[in-house]
Amino acid sequence: MVLKTQIHTPDEDREVVERLVWENLKNKIWSYLNKLDWEDVEWILDLKIEKNKKWLFIWILQINIDWKSFRYEREDYKNLDDLVNHLFDHFKEELAKK
Numbered sequence: 001m002v003l004k005t006q007i008h009t010p011d012e013d014r015e016v017v018e019r020l021v022w023e024n025l026k027n028k029i030w031s032y033l034n035k036l037d038w039e040d041v042e043w044i045l046d047l048k049i050e051k052n053k054k055w056l057f058i059w060i061l062q063i064n065i066d067w068k069s070f071r072y073e074r075e076d077y078k079n080l081d082d083l084v085n086h087l088f089d090h091f092k093e094e095l096a097k098k
Helices: 011-035 078-096
Strands: 002-009 041-051 059-066 068-078
Touching: 002 011, 011 041, 011 078, 041 078, 059 078, 068 078
Parallel strands: 002 041
Antiparallel strands: 041 059, 059 068
């Protein structure tokens, strides 16, 4: 399995977001993906986080795996850690249904 990540976030949040993404992949997602026979599959994780005029976070997570697309988005999120953890919880729930 080949993973490509694209993380778009304000510079002051980049280090935290990258750490949270990898922690969530390692602790929540790998166990589900390892159960599937996707050894030759390439998947792309594209995460965009911005701040609105009220300095609250807006995020969009787009994941493409083997021609399947998963998209999650939310606005006006205050806590960055909760935001990243929450979006991976949604993705994990989708994978559990498969």
